[in-house]
Amino acid sequence: MNICLVGVNHRTAPVAIREKVAIRAGRLNEALQLLRSHVSPGLILSTCNRTEVYTATSGASYAEAAILAFLRTHLDAPEATLLKHTYVLNDKAACEHLFRTACGLDSMIVGEYEVLGQVRQSLEAADKSRMVNLPLRHLFQRAIRIGRRVREETEISKNALSVSSVAVDLATEVIGDLTSCKMLVIGAGEAGRVAAKAAKDRGVSRITVVSRTKERASKLATALGGQPVSMDRLVEELDSCSLVMACADAPHYLLDIPQIETVMKRRPGLPLVIIDIAVPRNVAPAVSQIKNVFLHNIDALSLVAEQNRKQREGETQRVAEIITAEMTEFSTWWQTFEVRPVVRALMKKAEEVRYSQLNKTLKRLRPLSDEERDSLEAMTKSIVTKLLQDPINYLKTNANNNGQYAELVNKLLGLEVEN
Ligand SMILES: NC(=O)c1ccc[n+]([C@@H]2O[C@H](COP(=O)([O-])OP(=O)(O)OC[C@H]3O[C@@H](n4cnc5c(N)ncnc54)[C@H](OP(=O)(O)O)[C@@H]3O)[C@@H](O)[C@H]2O)c1
CATH class of the missing domain: 3.30.460.30 (Glutamyl-tRNA reductase, N-terminal domain)
Known part of the structure; x- marks a missing residue:
């Protein structure tokens, strides 16, 4: 296997x-x-x-x-x-x-x-x-x-960072002081929740949350003292934001060139920083060509990530x-697992031989008491167990990934191995 x-x-x-x-x-x-x-x-x-x-x-x-x-x-x-x-x-x-x-x-x-x-x-x-x-x-x-x-x-994981919190750190590097920022979070799932919380912790006081499901946006916004906005108001909402955290699990772009161009015309001279940590991305990469738009995707976090790795x-x-x-430990479990079918077949064959030989002998003997039969049964079982103990242990501890020993036992004893 x-x-x-x-x-x-x-x-x-x-x-x-x-x-x-x-x-x-x-x-x-x-x-x-x-x-x-x-x-x-x-x-x-x-x-x-x-x-x-x-x-x-x-x-x-x-x-x-x-x-x-x-x-x-x-x-x-x-x-x-x-x-x-x-x-x-x-x-x-x-x-x-x-x-x-x-x-x-x-x-x-x-x-x-x-x-x-x-x-x-x-x-x-x-x-x-x-x-x-x-x-x-x-x-x-x-x-x-x-x-x-x-x-x-x-x-x-002491003071562990997350992609979302590092994204907020990146925003701080790009914008500087975030306290006067109005931030829009797209997506109210785990990534959006952590990003919004990290932003609030760093002093962002105005946070708007957009999510596909209105109730989810409301729940997160309420928890942060922010505003929920419905998805169909996403573009209008951008007019008044300086930072966007895109964290929705959407299969397609939620923001493309025409929408952002429209927004930027309505707010001439004002920069818009977009950090898109969604995979697949929420924002079309070509949006970065629009004047005053600063778009960063998840790979842009690698610099902060590198510092974290070094620490x-x-x-x-x-x-x-x-x-x-x-x-x-896992290799030991794996080896045991690998030889399990052979061990099972070996024990089955031994039990069949023991059982049939014991029965043949019993038929030839005078009728035995229950106690005598039990003694014979226990003795034959004990012989089989003792005989098999060492080879089974050897198989379990020495079977390599190619199953060479298991294969050898299989062939030597003509076992019927079920996988
Ligand atoms: N979780 C992380 O740690 C993490 C870290 C970095 C990046 N990311 C990325 O961030 C994105 C979200 O991850 P998540 O863990 O937050 O997922 P999640 O907890 O499942 O949340 C998904 C969010 O995306 C929204 N959504 C789903 N389908 C949508 C669609 N078709 N259109 C618009 N919105 C849609 C959901 O909206 P409703 O629930 O409101 O309907 C929800 O707000 C993914 O691309 C992920 O790769 C996640």
């Missing part, structure tokens, strides 16, 4: 590529159904930093090709483009990568909390779609446990040590 991971992340691809393979939360189930037509079982982890597909199947090269074919259905670009931006990791490397991801080491904002919830949600979604087998479930559950553990035992370097080392120890 192989674990295969094919992914695209913030290190291998710019947002223009990531947004094409990004699978929005609301489309995850549909995407899992599509994945099933290529390969199953499988699990999709899609966040603003990455889209990754994990499988646990009996053929690595088959899984890799199938996942690439699945990703290609999203990317409207030549195959060479996809291959240029994807990475493929197998077995140990794939597991270690997931553990690092759950710990926040693979994120643009090292130590962020959000990714742990996203790993959990991806497992839940795949579980609901019946796309998870035992190794995948065990792998993801362990990743979640390690993610929690490192946050308790190290300071990797956490010492803790990163401690997290890496925990991951190494957890990898050893």
